[in-house]
Amino acid sequence: MDSTTAERRYRAFLAAAQLRHPWQFRCPGQSDEHDGVQVDVPPGWYGVLESLFQEVEAVMPVAERDGFRWRRLCARHAMLEVAFDGLRDPVSPRVVEARERAAVTCDVCGHPGARREVAGRYAVNCHRHFIQRLLRCHPEGESGARIWWDTPQPALGGRSPAAYMEAGPPSEVLIEQALRLAMPPVPWLDASNRQRLQGAWPVLDEALGERLRSLRVAAFEPPSGRGGTLIAMMAGHADPSAQAAAVTRLARNGFSDLRLRLVGQADLASPAVAADPWACMLALEASVSVPRAQPDQSFLVR
Known part of the structure; x- marks a missing residue:
């Protein structure tokens, strides 16, 4: 429109x-x-x-x-x-x-939808308009998105995404392909940034406990002033109620520039239907691991 x-x-x-x-x-x-x-x-x-x-x-x-x-x-x-x-x-x-x-109504068409992130911004969308948002993040811009949209894809049975969409509601396969296309570059961590990010481990250990399995970082661009997204991989399914306390602890310990996302390891099998598809695909395709470190936890702010 x-x-x-x-x-x-x-x-x-x-x-x-x-x-x-x-x-x-x-x-x-x-x-x-x-x-x-x-x-x-x-x-x-x-x-x-x-x-x-x-x-x-x-x-x-x-x-x-x-x-x-x-x-x-x-x-x-x-x-x-x-x-x-x-x-x-x-x-x-x-x-x-x-x-x-x-909260469950697509803000474009009024059909049932879900509140989901794309590149740091939230909107409530049905599957169709969620895919359209993802395509606007295509690394080659509108022309690249249009070419992909009209090109037959093996994963879609040799049909183009446009033809596949016309045949019925978007499938998980189509949503996951669009998610992959929209991913930012995998970040590179120098020694100082890696050491700083390791300091998030004890903070989140305190907040999330033994369910915390690993940490990854994505969309990390300190020179541009963007801190990036810190992805905490959780055993089983992520508990949304745990996020607020974890975010508060991170901010108190000098990590307010990082957006925290909790991702359950079980969600990685089907990112398209997970509660946070964007964070799941970041974890799979566009992030790097933050090694565990054990600094002196007496300095942590609780």
Whole structure:
């Protein structure tokens, strides 16, 4: 969708919402035409917001409507952010439900999707639009992606990715091929960087315990100011609840420039359907091992 079409669609969506539910957008003391509500969500989430507006219309008592208005309805880091003024009890549960719907709704087409990373950025996408995001990272740019898209591939039974996609929903094989194409170069570690990264071992040992099996680093470019991605390989499946504590420990010990990703070793067998396909493929294709070291742990910040 080009920018002109996207802008036209956005304006049509917002105008229709304000026409159907004017009191939800009215600013106290301002005319009805005053636009004081910040609305910035991708097209795939328009349906989520339309449902939210209808639900609030149904539950908000007429006597309380003068004090209500939306203040912010925005996408932040692929999550729906909502702020409003007015009576909270009938509205807050509907906002929670809308956030949960957005978290599993493709932000491009509105079909079921998942929140996934591509090159450090998150979006909620169906498989089809996840592949499109991956192709934008093709090392040879748009032309390289187009050539691959139209070239028969042995792994796809001699069909091109375009023909394969037309035949049905994207398969794991197609998603994994697109993931491999999008991978950054394998980083190179000099002695000083290797020694520094070894210091992450005792920090993560403290946070993750005996389930931590190995560490790898990807997209590592210190001269450019980018710290890179640190991948902690975990026994079995990764426990997302363990990540927050580990990130905090890393930051306190001087590793705030590294994005930590936990990858269960079981996920590596099928990266396309793992919770974090990008990190799985980084671990398999575009990362280097960080050797274990045993520095004096008395200096660690806990």
